[in-house]
Amino acid sequence: MSDSSSSGLSRRSLVKALGVGATAGLAGCGGGGDGAADEMGGDTGDGSGGSTSSDGGSGGSGDAPLFWNYAFPNDGSEPIWRTTFLKNAEERIGQEPRMGRFAYEDLRQKYLTGARTGDPDVIEGVLSHLTEYVKADHLEPIGSFAEGLPWYDGYVQSALDALTYRGKLYGLPYNGNARAFIVRQDILDELGQDVPQSASAFHEVGRMINSEYDDTYAYHNCTKKGSVRAFQEWMSHVYQHTDQLYVPDGDSWKLDITADQLGQIFDNWYYQIYAADDPVGDPDTLGTGWQVNDPGYLNGRWAFIECGTWLRGWTSGDNINNSEKTKDILNNKTLVSHLPRGEGASKGTFLEVKPVMVNSHSDQKEAAKGVAAAFASPDTLTAMGEDAKGNGMTPVHTDVESTITNENWAPFTEVFKTGRALAKIGWGQVRGPFYTYMQEVAYGQTDPYEAGDQFHDELKTLAKDL
Amino acid sequence: MATQTGQPGALARYGTEFREFLEETWLGYALVLPSVVLMGIIIIYPTLRGIQLAFYEASLLSPQQQTFVGLQNFAQLFGAAGFQTALWHTVLLTALAVSIQYVLGLGLALALKEKVPGAALFRSLSMITWVLPIIVMVIIFRFLTQNGFGPVNIILGSLGMETTAWFGEPGVAFPLVVLMHVWRNVPFYAIALMAAMKSIPDTQYEAARLDGAGPLQRFRYITLPQISYVSMIMIVLHVIFTFNNFDIIYLSTGGGPLGNTEVLATYIYKQAFQQYAMGYAASIGVTMLLIMMVFTVVYAHLEARD
Numbered sequence: 001m002s003d004s005s006s007s008g009l010s011r012r013s014l015v016k017a018l019g020v021g022a023t024a025g026l027a028g029c030g031g032g033g034d035g036a037a038d039e040m041g042g043d044t045g046d047g048s049g050g051s052t053s054s055d056g057g058s059g060g061s062g063d064a065p066l067f068w069n070y071a072f073p074n075d076g077s078e079p080i081w082r083t084t085f086l087k088n089a090e091e092r093i094g095q096e097p098r099m100g101r102f103a104y105e106d107l108r109q110k111y112l113t114g115a116r117t118g119d120p121d122v123i124e125g126v127l128s129h130l131t132e133y134v135k136a137d138h139l140e141p142i143g144s145f146a147e148g149l150p151w152y153d154g155y156v157q158s159a160l161d162a163l164t165y166r167g168k169l170y171g172l173p174y175n176g177n178a179r180a181f182i183v184r185q186d187i188l189d190e191l192g193q194d195v196p197q198s199a200s201a202f203h204e205v206g207r208m209i210n211s212e213y214d215d216t217y218a219y220h221n222c223t224k225k226g227s228v229r230a231f232q233e234w235m236s237h238v239y240q241h242t243d244q245l246y247v248p249d250g251d252s253w254k255l256d257i258t259a260d261q262l263g264q265i266f267d268n269w270y271y272q273i274y275a276a277d278d279p280v281g282d283p284d285t286l287g288t289g290w291q292v293n294d295p296g297y298l299n300g301r302w303a304f305i306e307c308g309t310w311l312r313g314w315t316s317g318d319n320i321n322n323s324e325k326t327k328d329i330l331n332n333k334t335l336v337s338h339l340p341r342g343e344g345a346s347k348g349t350f351l352e353v354k355p356v357m358v359n360s361h362s363d364q365k366e367a368a369k370g371v372a373a374a375f376a377s378p379d380t381l382t383a384m385g386e387d388a389k390g391n392g393m394t395p396v397h398t399d400v401e402s403t404i405t406n407e408n409w410a411p412f413t414e415v416f417k418t419g420r421a422l423a424k425i426g427w428g429q430v431r432g433p434f435y436t437y438m439q440e441v442a443y444g445q446t447d448p449y450e451a452g453d454q455f456h457d458e459l460k461t462l463a464k465d466l
Numbered sequence: 467m468a469t470q471t472g473q474p475g476a477l478a479r480y481g482t483e484f485r486e487f488l489e490e491t492w493l494g495y496a497l498v499l500p501s502v503v504l505m506g507i508i509i510i511y512p513t514l515r516g517i518q519l520a521f522y523e524a525s526l527l528s529p530q531q532q533t534f535v536g537l538q539n540f541a542q543l544f545g546a547a548g549f550q551t552a553l554w555h556t557v558l559l560t561a562l563a564v565s566i567q568y569v570l571g572l573g574l575a576l577a578l579k580e581k582v583p584g585a586a587l588f589r590s591l592s593m594i595t596w597v598l599p600i601i602v603m604v605i606i607f608r609f610l611t612q613n614g615f616g617p618v619n620i621i622l623g624s625l626g627m628e629t630t631a632w633f634g635e636p637g638v639a640f641p642l643v644v645l646m647h648v649w650r651n652v653p654f655y656a657i658a659l660m661a662a663m664k665s666i667p668d669t670q671y672e673a674a675r676l677d678g679a680g681p682l683q684r685f686r687y688i689t690l691p692q693i694s695y696v697s698m699i700m701i702v703l704h705v706i707f708t709f710n711n712f713d714i715i716y717l718s719t720g721g722g723p724l725g726n727t728e729v730l731a732t733y734i735y736k737q738a739f740q741q742y743a744m745g746y747a748a749s750i751g752v753t754m755l756l757i758m759m760v761f762t763v764v765y766a767h768l769e770a771r772d
Contacts, residue, residue: 227724287634
């Protein structure tokens with residue numbers, strides 16, 4: 001006991017010290033925003049750092065707004081786009097926003113589960129994310145703010161429509177592209193064929209290519225389970241049959257496609273490609289995604305793919321076997337066209353509009369709106385085109401010039417006009433069964449029209465929960 | 467009277483002992499308190515919240531709107547073909563991966579124990595697979611089996627054999643996933659088992675030799691019994707790791723092709739983040755938790771036996 005009493009004071013002192021240390025440590029965890037921001041900002045390596053002190057800016061109370069994105073190139077090239085954006089943002093809100101970079105799927109998950117904390121204040125993403133965020137009540141309507149922007153009237157109306165839900169605008173568009181048919185013109189010329197307009201002509205030409213060329217297959221599309229690109233490719237063909245897969249029906253939704261049309265899509269774009277006796281594609285690439293699709297075309301392995309404008313600027317990197325050959329394919333041998341259409345189908349394709357959005361739980365919404373405005377301003381969009389040329393081919397603002405300089409790529413502008421944006425439903429529930437039926441057809445396990453019937457039933461049942 | 471006078475004394479004694487107990491153990495409690503609080507925040511609360519969620523219908527998109535549905539999620543779960551397939555794949559993957567890992571790890575441990583030239587270097591190099599980030603391992607395997615330019619296909623093609631994108635091939639994707647688990651973990655088994663083997667005194671082997679025991683008998687009656695404890699710990703831990711593993715399959719196949727590699731972890735992910743069915747996903751998580759608790763109890767029992 002004497003030990004105890006003699007050492008009591010020191011024990012107390014020790015515990016007090018530990019308590020103070022632990023409290024300080026825990027407080028440090030909670031209040032570590034600045035450090036984290038510096039770390040994230042430093043990740044870009046542009047020397048500008050993360051957050052900067054506010055020098056009397058309009059929105060500069062406390063931490064700078066946090067902006068999560070996956071937009072800026074991360075390839076080590078000079079960050080023209082990013083630098084322009086940060087400069088514009090600082091002019092608007094008096095400080096540079098803090099930046100966090102995540103892949104889109106990570107952005108989506110983190111935002112859906114954590115937006116209520118108020119972070120990030122601003123987020124960039126794809127259109128299906130906007131729908132989910134709106135349904136989860138995580139987005140601030142910015143219609144009246146946007147209308148006050150001096151350049152608001154220049155936004156392409158279809159892009160604004162894509163970001164509008166029940167009459168409210170939930171984001172500013174910064175990037176738009178439609179999925180087009182990317183064609184090896186030189187191969188068609190050698191075979192004396194025109195660009196196929198119908199699905200049956202496409203199958204015929206495709207089979208001809210497969211029989212005439214040893215190292216090139218006619219076509220590839222994505223069949224990997226869970227691949228976002230696979231879903232987008234399928235939606236492109238859905239939009240050839242209907243304006244929207246689901247249309248509003250009072251407070252609910254109604255499926256607006258027939259089982260036969262779904263079966264035809266499965267037949268034309270999966271069964272004939274991989275499971276038929278003389279497949280148009282290469283069945284050995286079943287179950288692959290964009291990682292095989294895009295580089296395959298750029299390396300001369302496929303004669304046709306469905307793709308957006310980003311392909312234009314992709315001429316180097318780990319996936320490119322021979323940069324000069326790829327440049328030759330893109331500059332001299334590629335033609336852009338509308339996707340071939342099945343029986344009874346018309347021109348239509350998946351329209352991708354990328355929005356920048358404001359967190360409804362942010363405690364500095366005005367500054368966040370300023371960041372969104374800076375990101376989607378014509379100045380920043382012009383810089384985006386300089387930095388990533390593919391992104392600037394079909395600008396979403398009339399003050400921004402298209403970066404298309406090669407007439408073979410000009411049809412992207414026409415294809416863009418036929419693009420349709422995703423309806424504002426929770427697409428995750430549609431994607432799940434799509435992958436199952438798509439793979440069953442592509443692997444030859446289910447008849448395409450039978451799969452169309454079953455999928456139609458499932459989609460119809462889903463309508464009430466969307 | 468004795469009782470009456472004794473009672474206050476006993477109470478006082480209990481009070482004194484309690485005070486002494488507190489004085490003696492206060493520091494200990496204070497030291498573990500931050501850890502307990504942190505564990506409570508990052509482990510216990512989410513676990514309890516997950517268990518609670520399993521009894522509710524809740525959507526990821528509107529988590530504030532929850533409806534109590536009792537055991538309905540569990541009833542739906544056990545009738546779902548997707549769950550049954552995922553459970554079967556999980557059990558099969560765990561059984562195959564852990565048993566192959568153990569057998570190969572044991573063989574490697576026996577080899578490394580011998581004084582062969584270069585064994586030390588090999589011991590160091592063999593751990594590379596275990597310390598490699600999972601995403602890097604998956605990229606390596608996808609590259610190796612890529613159609614067209616993957617080394618595996620180049621070799622198969624030169625031998626006149628079939629080439630394809632093997633991760634997209636039903637019937638091959640699952641064995642490839644097992645292979646990745648094995649490739650990653652065998653060195654860890656080997657190092658752990660080798661450490662256990664090295665603790666066995668050489669005198670036992672010498673005595674056995676003098677008694678005329680051959681190599682197989684020495685392995686059977688000396689080595690095996692004395693590495694059984696480490697073996698059990700390794701097996702139980704890896705059963706838990708493999709059963710819960712998400713990233714290897716999600717990154718390599720996404721659960722495809724045709725659902726051939728769908729396991730419970732990826733099934734939960736899809737239910738939660740694609741179908742937005744948080745309550746249903748939580749009920750799968752609780753089911754996994756119950757299954758894993760059996761192994762945890764075994765592990766705890768083994769630990770206690772030590």
